[in-house]
Amino acid sequence: MSESPPERTDEERGVVVPMRVYKTVTVFSTLFAVFGVVGGFILIDVATNRATADLADVNPIVALLGVGLIVLSAAVYAFSTRFQAAEMGNANNNENEESNNG
Amino acid sequence: MSLERKDEHDHRGWMQERDLSPIEQGYLMALIWLDKRFRIVDYLELLETMYYRVNLQMPKSHTEQYNLDNKFWYWYPLYSLGAFSTIAYIVAALTGAILGFYYAPSTADGMEETIAYDDVVFIMQDLNFGYFLRSLHRWSAQIMTAAVFLHMLRVYFTGAYKEPREVNWLLGIVLISLTMVFGYTGYLLPWSQLSYWAGQIGVEMALSIPFVGEWVAQLVFGGFSLDASTLQRMYILHVFILPFVVTALIALHIGIVWMQGIAEPH
Numbered sequence: 001m002s003e004s005p006p007e008r009t010d011e012e013r014g015v016v017v018p019m020r021v022y023k024t025v026t027v028f029s030t031l032f033a034v035f036g037v038v039g040g041f042i043l044i045d046v047a048t049n050r051a052t053a054d055l056a057d058v059n060p061i062v063a064l065l066g067v068g069l070i071v072l073s074a075a076v077y078a079f080s081t082r083f084q085a086a087e088m089g090n091a092n093n094n095e096n097e098e099s100n101n102g
Numbered sequence: 103m104s105l106e107r108k109d110e111h112d113h114r115g116w117m118q119e120r121d122l123s124p125i126e127q128g129y130l131m132a133l134i135w136l137d138k139r140f141r142i143v144d145y146l147e148l149l150e151t152m153y154y155r156v157n158l159q160m161p162k163s164h165t166e167q168y169n170l171d172n173k174f175w176y177w178y179p180l181y182s183l184g185a186f187s188t189i190a191y192i193v194a195a196l197t198g199a200i201l202g203f204y205y206a207p208s209t210a211d212g213m214e215e216t217i218a219y220d221d222v223v224f225i226m227q228d229l230n231f232g233y234f235l236r237s238l239h240r241w242s243a244q245i246m247t248a249a250v251f252l253h254m255l256r257v258y259f260t261g262a263y264k265e266p267r268e269v270n271w272l273l274g275i276v277l278i279s280l281t282m283v284f285g286y287t288g289y290l291l292p293w294s295q296l297s298y299w300a301g302q303i304g305v306e307m308a309l310s311i312p313f314v315g316e317w318v319a320q321l322v323f324g325g326f327s328l329d330a331s332t333l334q335r336m337y338i339l340h341v342f343i344l345p346f347v348v349t350a351l352i353a354l355h356i357g358i359v360w361m362q363g364i365a366e367p368h
Contacts, residue, residue, distance in 0.1 A: 015120060021113070021130065024137040027146065079129070 015083050022085040029080035036073025040066045164366040174366075177260060181364070183253035188352065190246035195345065197239040204229060207337035209293060209330040218293040218333060247285055250278050262365035270358045277355060280348050287340040293333055301328045301336075 017025070043066030045051070047059040113134055117127060137143055165171055205221045212220035225232035254274060257263050263271035286304065290297045305326060308319040316326070322339075324331030 015122065015126060017120075017130070018116060020143070021134065023143045023147075024133050025130070027143050028133045028136055031142075079125075082126075083130070 016086055016088075017083050019085045022083060022088075025080050025083045029077050033073045033077035036069050036076070040068075040070035040073065042066070043069060177256075180252070180256040180260075183249050183256055184356075184359075187246050187249035187253055188356070190242045190249060191348075191352065193242040194239055194246060195349075197235055197242065198341070200235055201225065201239055202341060204232070205291070207291065207333045209333050216293050218291065222292040222294075243285055243288060247281055250281050254278060260365065264365075267358075267362055267365060270355060270362070273351060273355050273358070277348065277351055280344060280351070284340065284344050284348065287336045287344065290333065290336045291340060298328060301332055305332075 043062055045066075047053075047061075047063035047066060049057070113131075117130065122130070165174055204225050206217055208217035210217050212218075214220055214223070222236070225236055227233075229235070257271065257274065286300070290301050290304075301323070305319050305323045305328065308322060309315045309326065311318055319326055322335065324335045
């Protein structure tokens with residue numbers, strides 16, 4: 001890589017990575033998010049006996065673990081959106097996508 | 103298209119040129135580590151290549167040839183409604199076959215109400231996964247009716263009924279009617295209050311037909327008032343006659359689409 005790649009623009013926190021790495025990020029972060037969220041809900045179900053347990057019988061550690069897993073997965077997924085392939089632009093900022101009449 | 107290992111990317115090299123925070127760098131390194139061990143991306147790229155290779159074998163469609171995708175893309179989801187109703191029909195057939203193990207179309211006294219009604223209560227309350235099973239059957243029936251209707255609208259508004267597809271349009275009208283007969287006969291089977299009075303409406307509608315009304319009521323409902331023979335006939339229509347007729351007509355309907363090709367919007 002001789003020419004210097006476009007640096008991140010500060011307000012967007014976008015990071016340009018090679019296409020192959022971008023694919024890696026997309027595939028694995030989606031997998032994390034899916035399994036994390038589903039696993040988190042499973043943990044909450046286990047802790048609350050499928051939401052049927054009395055408040056006293058709820059296992060707080062497992063329940064919080066479940067909530068934490070969901071939050072963590074969402075955070076990882078959101079964090080992953082900053083990585084972009086070259087010339088992608090920022091998905092959160094569509095200035096480069098002009099509208100037309102179809 | 104091979105699973106040979108690609109040239110290793112000089113990850114440390116390009117990472118040095120970006121100003122990555124430690125978290126970003128660590129995250130990327132972790133994912134790259136995983137990627138080298140679980141080569142999911144490689145397999146997905148294989149699938150991608152295969153997808154495009156297969157597509158290159160296909161003749162260009164009208165929309166591709168004249169580059170009309172930007173005009174017509176919003177129609178495309180509606181082209182799935184025919185397949186969607188077929189899937190709903192298959193789900194209803196499978197769940198209905200299992201429901202049939204636990205149901206008898208009898209108006210004789212059961213433990214609480216009639217045997218037919220008691221059977222439905224048993225399925226809903228005591229049978230393992232019975233509630234789920236009947237819900238699947240009911241929802242797939244509802245979805246099939248809705249999808250078939252929307253499918254008809256799509257065919258109408260894209261002009262897909264025009265020459266040379268008139269026969270299939272008429273066949274579709276027969277099929278949508280039979281779908282509703284399917285729904286109606288199934289609606290009567292629980293022999294609940296709703297079923298019973300829907301049946302009463304059906305008898306009176308049949309009787310209102312000029313000249314042949316009494317004959318139709320006798321044939322379809324087994325008389326002028328609702329009794330055991332009504333439920334028996336609804337049952338036989340629902341689980342014996344209609345399945346054969348509708349399955350055959352759906353096969354014909356899809357077969358004609360296959361032969362004539364999908365009508366594209368113009």
